[in-house]
Amino acid sequence: MDYERDLTRAAEIARAMTGTMACRGPDDEGVWFAPHAAIGHRRLAIIDIAGGRQPMIAEEEGRDVAVLTYSGEVYNFTELREELAGRGHSFRTRSDTEVVLHAYLEWGDDLAEHLNGMYAFAIWDTRREELLLVRDRMGIKPLYYYPTAHGVLFGSEPKAILANPLAERVVDADGIRELMAFVKTPEHAIFKGMYEVRPGSIVRVNRDGIGKRRYWKLESAEHTDDVDATVATVRGLLDDIVARQLISDVPLCTLLSGGLDSSAVTALAAKDLREQNLGKVRSFSVDFVGYTEHFKPDTMRATPDAPYVHDLVRHVGSEHTDIVLDSAELMEPAVRDTVLRARDLPLGLGDMDTSLYLLFKAIRGYSTVALSGESADEVFGGYTWFHDPVAVNADTFPWLVVADVSGSANLDLLNKDVRRALDVPGYRADSYHQALAEVPRLAGETGLERRMREISYLNLTRFVQTLLDRKDRMSMRVGLEVRVPFCDHRLVQYVFNAPWALKTFDGREKSLLRAACADVLPESVLKRVKSPYPSTQDPGYELALREAVRELLRNEDLPSQQLVDLAKVREAIDRPVDGTTSLETRGPLERLLQLDAWFKEYQVKLSL
Known part of the structure; x- marks a missing residue:
């Protein structure tokens, strides 16, 4: 949108921006124009296949009054539709999109407080010539914006914004710090001048400028339920959440790892479908060739997934498929390039990204919607750093104390001058104390209970964002919608306050x-x-990584060499392969390959 330009003459640029989202919406496309706004949409059809086309327009007396482009699902749309009908609204479709549009007409920017779901949407109000950008409470669906001299560019992913020549592809020191710090600072989008809408927030753009409002955040309250009542409440919430998230007009499945989280979702989905006489639940898992047979326990993983996956499959009677990958697939250049373009950033998670992408690509041949166990560890306190006294008591984000997660080895990849100039440890410390200052305190809470409230808050507002973003990008790259029951805000808020x-x-x-x-x-x-989530233990994968880096180093014009200590890289690839395959040993190699590809693919300009 732009208050000084006639955007009806910018159709080519608007369609180019919309076209970058084709992977997120392979089923349909549309663009709406007005003098000061151009609204584009690519659709992944889930509810009301025929009637849910977008951008969706609300009319009054023959004129457009509001235009909506919307991504995600609102799970309470049936109840909202009934409520809005009772207030005089009439509907032309069965879609949740139309319910969101009418919710805006009824409640204005208070509409988000009525929604239960995962969503990111933009509404252009033609009467006020005002834009609203709205993101769900937990940040399951992404939404970015880029202020310009007389308006703003926006999109579900950075690539949509970068398709507009007004957006500069500049990354400054803070952008590199954010890439390397593994802290996911709210609103930070890496590219200079670009921002991510904070979860649970609304961004309003009008002629007076840009304003931001948080409509939801975690709050502290005394928890008075005993163990039995708390367990019963959690189960009641999960039954309701899973039932709501099984609603779909297209084939649906679950992601199954054999862990408690995904197994709970699969089992509850199987139970609900069985009670409705809707048949078996379909489930999928990822595995690697020879992984179970040759599995070696490490600091993060004590057991392989496959035996537990199949125990759960037998127990609930799901229709199950194992997606088994080998190292050649994980190292396939075209796959690695696709993963980078999906994420827009060189985040260096290597085979854990490529395997997730390949899993979702295989699932998309059968289903359009999947339910995931993601985020249960953040909600219920499952990660090792919740239970490790050293991590709990550290004066930093607790996951940074766990070597395989922290990405500290990636910092060693940087040359000493860059490391000194960036001061990533100082950046992490600032981010940590900023996050601590946000924690909603409970009066009288002290000691371990106080600290664990802090740890929970850090995980629910910082760490979870990394995983939700990864899940969304890998799944939507193939047009698969992944739903996250454990991110229902009712469950998150209730369990957050449990001691x-x-x-x-x-x-x-x-x-x-x-x-x-x-x-x-x-x-x-x-x-x-x-x-x-599993990571391949095949030594052949690291050998292939090393060879890819050697090939890269043969090129004298490396874009990444302004950041990287190439001598350390050569030292790393010449070390004997000892059979270990942790992120700590492979991470720097993955990061270098991605950094170099990113600089080339995205034509990034550094401003340090």
Whole structure:
């Protein structure tokens, strides 16, 4: 949008920006123009295939009054539709999109407080010539904007904004710090001048400028329920959440790792479908060739997934498919390039990104919607750093104390002058103390309970964003919608206020979730210790990485060499391969390959 230009003459640029989102919406496209606004949409059809076309326009007396472009799902749209109909609204479609549009006509920018779901949307109000950008409470769906001299550019991903020549592809020192720090600072979008709408927030753009308002954030309140009541409430919420998220007009499945989280979602989905006589739940898992047979326990993973996956499949009777990948697929240049373009950033997660992309690509051949167990660890306290006294008591983000997660080895990749100038440890410290200052305190709370509230808040507002963004980008790259039941704000808010003693009442991680779902899970899954998303242990993968880096170093004109200590890179690739395949050993190699590809692909200009 632009208050000084006639955007009806900018159709080519608007369509180019919209076209970058084709992967997110392979089913339909549309662009709406007015003198000061151009609204584009690519559609992934989930609800009301025929009637939910966008941009969707609300009319009064033959003139357009509001235009909506919307991504995601609102799970309480049926109840909202009935409420709005009772207030005099009439509907032409069965879609949740139209419900959101009428909710705006009824409640204005208070509409978000009525929505339960995952969503990112923009509304142009033609009467006020005002734009609203709205993002869901937990940040499941992405939304970015880029202020210009007389307006703003916006899109679901940075690539949509970068398709407009007004957006400069500049990354400054803070952008590089954010790339390397692994802290996910709210609103930071890496590219200079670009911002991410904060979860639970509304950005309003009008002739007076840009304003921001948070309509939801975590709040502290005294938790008065005992163990039994808390477990019952968690289960009641999960039953309702999963039932709502199973609504779809297209084939649906679950993602299954054999861990407590994904197994709970799959089991509850199977139970709901069975009770409605809707058949079996379909489930998918990812595995690597030879992974189970040759598995070696490490600091993050004590067991392979496959045996637990199949225990759960037998227990609930799901229609299951294992997606088994090999190292050649993970190193395929075209796949790695696709992953980089999907994420827009060189985030260096290597095979954990490529395998997730390949898993979603395979699933898309069968289903358009998948339910995931993502975010249960942040909600219920499942990660090792919730239970490690050193991590808990550290004066930093607790995940930075865990070597495989922190990405500290990536900092060693930088040359010493850049490291000194960036001062990433100082950046992390500033971000940490900024986050701590936001924590909603509970009067009288002290000691461990106070600290664990802080740890929970850090995970629910910082760490979870990294995983939700990864999940969204990899899935939407292939037009797969992944829903996240554990991010329902009612569940998040309730469990956030449960005392740490309640969250660990059985002496283990995620006590509340385990107890709430004990009746639908096999004993093996209930007893399994937390195991993160798998990473290949094939030594051949690291050998292939090293060879790819050697090939890269043969090029004398490396864009990344202004940041990287090439001597350290050569030292790393010449070390003996010892059979370990952790992120700590492979991470710098992955990061260098991605950095170089990013500079070339995105024509990034550094401003340090």
